[in-house]
Amino acid sequence: MSTLRVTAELLTVHEHPNADALELAQVGLYRAVVAKGAYRSGDAAVYIPEQAVLPPELIAELGLTGRLAGKASDRVKAVRLRGELSQGIVCRPRALADVDLVRAAAEGTDFAELLGVTKWVPPVPTTMDGEVEAAPDLLPWVDIENVQRYPDVFEPGEPVVLTEKVHGTACLVTYVAEDERVYVSSKGFGAKGLALKEDPGNLYWRAVRAYDVPAVAARLAARLGATRVGIFGEVYGAGVQDLAYGANGRAEEGVGYAVFDVSAEIDGRVRWLGADELPADELPLVPRLYAGPYDIATVLELATGRETVSGRELHLREGVVIRSAVERYSPVVGGRAIAKAVSPAYLIRKGGTEYE
Template identity: 70%
Template structure:
């Protein structure tokens, strides 16, 4: 999940190929459909990303009453307008009149609170929730930003691994070598330093036990000399999200695929590609590419059909890109890690987005 920030951005204005009265405002690699003549290349405007929830006065000001997503028609999501994908909103809200947007952009100022914009958090089904306990020593999550928003994360030729992004719910197991204790949590609960109490019907614990993850974590911690070992994976199947990948998680063992591992070795966190682990049968997210970074190739891989089932049953959610040696990104101020979400996935009907 990426972070929600509402920022001032320098625009590049492109022609809309199918509408004389519309244009495309480009921010990074995102494009938002705007009225023709409303903005010019080089000007600055406010960019409101997908999953933003807008207050009613701002919706009315922007002329979007009844036109946004969600039951309250207040959520920004990707749409196609005259055949072109529009991701996010480009505007100049009245509340920011007099603000030097160029200076705000240079300072990377976040206007979300000032504009009353919040991030959409979907309700969580009962099978994905449960009783919780405090877990202050959980290993951290990495928010995965979108490569379209930050296209400079990778340089051409950087050695990268591209894996398929699965549409499930993220699960983290933290193993503590000193006590043998295991904490299991979701992304949303993990951000609050809360772990789920083990229960037979809980989705995450069913996957953790069903795939023997505590035993794998203990084995790996021993081999690496880690005080804490985290295995991050996607739990999926029918009843989890709208894409089930041929598994009915309500009646059988949920699907599971690991996408990241974190080892606390000597007080320092080391992030490891699960495909490089010296342990046994850990299900992994599909690897689609390993080699020199090429932006066009990555954008292409984000589209198409999933490879989990081997039959292309569903559309592909997208891809995740990471450097092979897990390098630092000055663009993000953290790990060089990014995602690209497929166009068809963004505009599908009846989708679910539980964390």
Template identity: 70%
Template sequence: MSTLKVTAERLTVHTHPNADALELAQVGLYRAVVAKGQYRDGDWAVYIPEQSVLPDPLVDELGLTGKLAGSAHNRVKAIRLRGELSQGIVCRPRALDGVDLAAAHAEGRDFAAELGIVKWAPPIPVHMSGDVESAADLLPWIDIENIKRYPGIFAAGEPVVATEKIHGTACLYTRTADGEFVSSKGFGAKNLALKRDEKNLYWRAVLGHRVPEAAAKLAAIFGAERVGIFGEVYGQGVQDLAYGAKATAELPGYAVFDVSFSDATGAVRWVDAEDLAGVLAGLSVRLPTVPRLYAGPYDEAALVALADGRETVSGTAAHLREGVVVRPARERRSDVTGSRAIGKLVSDAYLTRKGGTEYE
């Protein structure tokens, strides 16, 4: 998931091709459907992203009572309106009357707390949960921002690698000199690890795919005090897209998407995207990896198109693709996000599918 920030943005307004009374307000590469004439090109407004949960008074003020997602009809989700994808909400809440939105944008001001907006936390199914323990040495995963929200993460022509984004649940494995930790993205963000349980989904994936053996070999290669292996666990029983695997009755599907390590100083480094598959292929323990779909110069339009299509994980193109994750060929930081240069592009068909699940 992405981080939650509710920000002031300058709009580019487009004609809605299928509705005379509607227009499209663009923020980054996102477009949100708005009433015609509500905004003009260059106007400033507040952008509320997907996965935001709004307080009831704000839902009512925006005229969205009963129109949002979730059991309480208060969660922002991508939808199609008259054939056009609408992602997020563009608005000017009364609570911000008098606020200079251009200045707020320049300051990077986040209005989420001020407006009572929180990030949606998906429920954790029982079979994906378990008893937890403190894990200060766990190497955590990060929130990946959507390139459509932050199109400046990559420069045109920059060498990048794009891999398929698998719809599963992130599994964090850390090997230290004294032991090992297994966690989910949600627990890992709280420095918590799942106690060893061979019936637990994450532990079954880690042990079944021999991740500890691979981590030991990587520690020796890098001379590392800690090694983090980050993989996606997937299959029937995990999410609605299963890729032909049966996670509850058999060995769960598993694919590595990143590796990090740290030395005695504690500084964390990441294996470069262009080297990751080769590093893992050189181990005697062969870990599955996420499919690489593209390696070459950054081309925004081509990568947006690549996010759509059929999945390549199962080998049978069983269902639609969730999207792609893009990294620079050589690891670097991004001034746009203030963290790693990494971004995702999500398939429009995935966002608007029926009956989808979104567990972390």
């Protein structure tokens, strides 16, 4: 999931092709449906992104009572309004009436705390839960921002690699060479510096053992001269999320697993392996869909369509992950030059699950 920031943004306003009383306010490459005449291009307003949870008083102020997602009708989710995809909320809350939003946009001020907006945390199914322990040596995963929110992460024509974004649950494995210790965690627990104690009934440990991930990590550590190796993969299948790719997360042998990233600590410094350095001959990788010059139209086109994980196009594709062909820092997101693009069909599908 992306980080949650509620910021002021300068808008570009477009006509709504199917509604006389509505317009489209653009933030980055996102568009949110707004009332016609509420904003003009160049105006500043607050943008509340998807997966944000709003307090009741703000929901009432914005006239959104009973219209948001979740059991409490308090979560922002992508919707289609009169045929147009609306992602996030554009507004000017009364609490910010005296704030210079143009200046706040330039400074990147985050208003989430002031407005009482929080990030939605998915529920954790029993199979993904378990007894945890402190894991100070665990190599963490990072949040990936949406390229539509931050379109300048990549330069036009920059060499990039696009892989399919698999709708499963992220599994973090860290191998410590000194004592051959193996830590296994989820994204949520890993962010807290916690690892799951080994349990044959736990989904992550079942996948790790089924694909012999620790042995691959040990060989990578020896080959790279690394003190620690982190292998990050997606565990998927029926019983994990609503998109199963023909795998069965409930069965001992049927769980799906695909690696999307590897990090290694070498000479005291952690680095991410390039796309061509991943252990493709030892572990299944997420499908590579494109390698070539960066072009946003190509990215958005490949984010849609049918999945390729199963090889049978069983259901829709979640989206794509974009990364530089050569690992580099991005000042736009303050970290790795990596981003995602999500399929509109995925965002508005019925009965979707979002376990982390």
